[in-house]
Amino acid sequence: MSTDGTHDEPELTFQPIVFAALRARLPAVAQSVVGAVVHEVAEYAVPLQQGNMAANIANAVRLALDGFLRMAQPATGGKQPSGELAIALDGAYALGRGEARSGRSIDSLLAAYRIGARVAWREWGTTAVEQHVSPQEMVRFAERLFAYIDQLSAASVAGHGDELTESGRAREQQRERLGRALLAGAPVDQLIAYAERAGWEPPRTLTVVLVGADRARLLSGVLGGRTLSLAADVAEDRQLPDHVRILLVPNTGDDRSTVWAALGNEPAIVGPCRPWVHARQSYTRAARVLLMHGPAPGGVDTERHLTDLVLNADxxxxxxxxxxxxxxxxxxxxxxxxxxxxxxxxxxxxxxxxxxxxxxxxxxxxxxxxxxxxxxxxxxxxxxxxxxxxxxxxxxxxxx
Structure with missing residues (x-):
């Protein structure tokens, strides 16, 4: 590959009439590709049959195939092959990001690329044979087509990954803002707004669990994806040690049975179950018990220390x-x-x-x-x- 991203393969030596024949077949090839994807990739069956999306995808396929022909044909003015490739790769990258935003995995898109390459080669290969293209040129044509599809696939994978990384980071930032607001006892309307931005459906209740930072990731995974996990320094009072992490666990039940089951023998402090907008109450009690007694294997239940809390309130x-x-x-x-x-x-x-x-x-x-x-x-x-x-x-x- 050259420094500008193009392959150092010799240009195809098709006669202009061959390229004209391939280009004439382009609309039919694009239609065949879309039809095959709809038939073979279940995840696209419904979206690609719906109005605007079907038209957009069909147009994207035509542009990608047209880009390949422009790259394969010797330059006669206008954009050079490297410019055509850059445009195609930018489109594939954007397509990958769009798939991630739509909640689809990259596997379906890669399958669509493979199907597209196979169908395009079959359709255009037939046309090339009809134009009496030599076997050597047919092989070169196939290599160029499949290499092009590989490059589009790689660009889409990169776009998909970048979108997931950025959206995941943004979601975590929004969840941290929500967690800060919960621990600070922010007004209800503010909490609801933060929850909406974080894509976090408010539960009925929240229970605060204080656990070592080294075990927090595993424990929050066991307790479910809606569990908020926060560093100790996000709390405004800054009274917890740095090695402690704050988990806000949804819907544990008044007996907090889900927490006890998940903890096993892990040292922790388990606060009371409270309505989600009053999670600060659970945090405050858990923090006070942590500072008074420290964690113990299997978890310390703050409800067993109410007398100590009252006696040490002031x-x-x-x-x-x-x-x-x-x-x-x-x-x-x-x-x-x-x-x-x-x-x-x-x-x-x-x-x-x-x-x-x-x-x-x-x-x-x-x-x-x-x-x-x-x-x-x-x-x-x-x-x-x-x-x-x-x-x-x-x-x-x-x-x-």
Whole structure:
């Protein structure tokens, strides 16, 4: 092949009358090619029988075949063979991109090219024989025709691949924008617009799963193509480690059974199931549990940590509450304060039932009685107040 993309094959030495005969057959050859493609390639059977598309394809076939004849015939002015080839290859490239946009695989188009080459050779070969073309020239003619079809096929493959790459990249960008908006809690109309641009059909619910980036691709594939997979840094709060990836999984069910089945023994954090426009709630809870406990094999269910989440919602407020309600114990030795705090929490949770407290703490009921006498001296009548009871339970539950 030369540097300009043309083959270094000698020109055909057909007499002008032969080229005239081949060109006269061109409309019939093009029609035969289209008919054969419709008959033999099922994916084109319906589209090529429909109005405008059938006319467009028939015209494209005629142009491709005409381009070949112009390339094969010795130049007598006008476009040189390399120029004709460039035009034909540009058309084939565009055809490949169009097939990708239509959702068809490249296989059908390549099959159509093969059929076209076979039919064109049969039709034009018959004409060439009628024009008494020599066997050597017939062989050369066939080589030139099939080489031309190979070049068109390669151009279409390139166009098809480029379209898929670019459309895939664009789709991923749109999905990332959608994911950012979901995690940011954007307005519903904005979320719907992003979903439409991304070609993503909104599900009923979304569940956030936080998983290691090295396992995210496999897991998102198992969970389905509508699962959104986002890097940790897309979240506005930027609180997750870089090695974590955020999956937004559609329609897991309230029990999130599809997630548990997919996880197997993979370490992860699984947030609650929420309506898709409120996916931020699932993300926020999953992120908080990740920072509090870290992932565990088989997945950590955030719904099993609701108490911890409540107690740690405002760490400073919890610390202030503990300092205030446990102040009466401050002057005691640490070991004594610890025993009294443990007894007080059990007494509050068991609603003052001394025998139950003794069993819970594995001590004698008289020990419970003695400790509670000390606590009543320290707290006085406030132990009878409902507000104090709630505050003490919260403070003592998170005491370390």
């Amino acid at each position: 760490p400073e407020a919890v610390a202030d509450l503990r300092a205030r309600v446990l102040a009466p114990l401050n002057d005691l030795p640490a070991a004594t304060a610890g025993r009294l705090a443990e007894t007080l929490l059990s007494w509050l949770l068991h609603q003052g039932r001394r025998e139950d407290v003794a069993r819970d703490l594995t001590v004698h009921p008289q020990t419970v009685r003695y400790r509670m006498t000390q606590l009543r001296e320290l707290y006085g009548d406030t132990l009878l107040h409902r507000a104090t009871t709630l505050q003490l339970i919260l403070a003592l539950s998170g005491r370390t």
